[in-house]
Amino acid sequence: MSPTNQNRKPLYIAICTQKGGAGKSVFTTLVASYLHYQRGYNVAVMDCDYPQWSIYKMRQREAEQIERNSFYQNKAEVFFSKLNKLTYPIVPSQPEAGLQQAKEFLSQEKHIYDVVLFDLPGTVNNESVVQTYFSMDYLFVPITTSRINMESTLPFMISVNEMITMNQGNIKLRSIHPFWNMVASKEKQELYDYYEKAILELGIPIMQTRIPKSVRYDREQSIEGNDYLFLSTIFPPDKPLLKGSNLDLLVEEIITIVNN
Incomplete structure (x- = not known):
């Protein structure tokens, strides 16, 4: 995957979970913003998580705040004058219509996209x-060591990986990659070792990056609009919080995986 490669179709990527509150929409937003604003890729987001449409609604909320808040207006003016491109599009869709709507959206766009999240x-x-899951190129799964999370996520990853392994050419999905999320500094390493061994024995490659437990992952635009932000569809994470x-x-690990 290289930015604005005109000779290939965009990669379809989903950051997915089988448990609410595990970070699916948060990481979709953060990865989209980092790829689009920091790494030079052209990104589009299909928000198929109906009826929440949390990413689409976040963009609407942020745009309204920018209109009312001089701090964000100035921030946007400075940032986008240097970036020299627009915010990435977010398309709301019903889950069952996501693939078709993505196809229609891409066919109507003048821009060339590298990634559709x-x-x-x-x-x-x-x-x-x-079918939509198996029409992705890659799945990335945030996981935690909680028993509830594992009981819902492990069977999902096992089923998906078995389908990939048995693939006779009728599914597009190439691989599924779990990564540790909400890692507490005092959490016992033995627990991670135990789960990692079990996951690897299933033939599922676990990612090296571990995401620490941190309130910064919830820091959106504020009403006052005078502080650093981390989670945004319009701006990349501010460096002090990154x-x-x-x-x-x-x-960077995701980029490495999809480039192999």
């Missing part, structure tokens, strides 16, 4: 959503 429903409850977040390491 899909925010998909956490629960695979119908055949069309299952440091130590490991988000940059996660994105």
Whole structure:
């Protein structure tokens, strides 16, 4: 994957979970913003997580705040004059229509996109959503050591990986990659070692990057608009908050995986 490569179709990527609150939409937003604003890729987001449409609604909320807030107006003016391109598009869609709507969107766009990130429903409850998962190029899964998280996520990853392994050419999905999220500094290393061994024995490659537990991952635009922000569809994470977040390491690892 190289920025604005005109000779290939965009990669379809989903950051997915089978448990609410595990970071699916947050990481979709952060990865999209980092790739688009920091790494020079052209990104589009398909928000298929109906009826929440949290990413699409975040963009609307941020745009309204910019209109009312001089701090964000100045920030946007300075940032986009240097960036020399627009914000990435966010297209709301019903889950079962996401693939077709993405195809239609891309066919109508003048811009060439490198990556389309899909925010998909956490629960695979119908055949069309299952088909959408297997129509991605890559799946990335935030996981934690909590038993509840593992009990919902492991069966999902096992099923997906088995389908990839058995693939006879009828699915597009290349691989699934879990990564540790909300890692507490005092959490026992033995627990991670235990789960990593189990996951690797299943033939699922676990990512090296670990995302620390941090309130910065929830820091959006404020009403006052006079502080650093991390989670945004219009701006990349501010450097003081990016440091130590490991988000940059996660994105670089994703780039490495999709380029192999």
